[in-house]
Amino acid sequence: MTAVVCGACGNRVLCEKFGPAHIQVQWTGDAAVLCPHVGAAVAAGRPGGRVRGCPRLGEAVEAAVREGRLRETRRQEPGPPEPGPGGPRRYEPGPAGSGPAGSGPSGSAPDGSGPGGFASGPGAAGDER
Known part of the structure; x- marks a missing residue:
């Protein structure tokens, strides 16, 4: 997985790209504490697991893809x-x-x-x- 840092809050996540529309994001800590966008949604009563993500973090992930720092991974399924x-x-x-x-x-x-x-x-x- 590749580390990506949010340009807005400095939060660091781990990402893996499996296809044009499939990017896995793994938070390295409590998203409600680390990310102001997720924290605000949780403070408003929304469960943290239901917050689809942060638009600013999404921009950082897209920039990593454009700049070639996050490349598509080909997952190989096990054979017989x-x-x-x-x-x-x-x-x-x-x-x-x-x-x-x-x-x-x-x-x-x-x-x-x-x-x-x-x-x-x-x-x-x-x-x-």
Whole structure:
């Protein structure tokens, strides 16, 4: 995240830009104390979490984008899990009411499929070979 400082009050926030219309702003302290705009809204009875932001801080964020200090980040979604030893693993839930998977004595699921209720490798339950 990139630090951006408001030109009006000097408040410092952390920002990340994910697209043309999506900028995440993370306040580094209590916004109602740090920002006069948010503080005035809270003093007037508005919950701090409902204040959409400060127009002056928005100008500082836009300036950071224009000046190249805040660049768009490409978020990479995780891919499919890598197969473990013995080949790909498939989720196979245990019998109803048997408790959470992986609760057996040695980390095995109650149905004996292994840790986390996954069956693996050739011949595993549900294998359609």
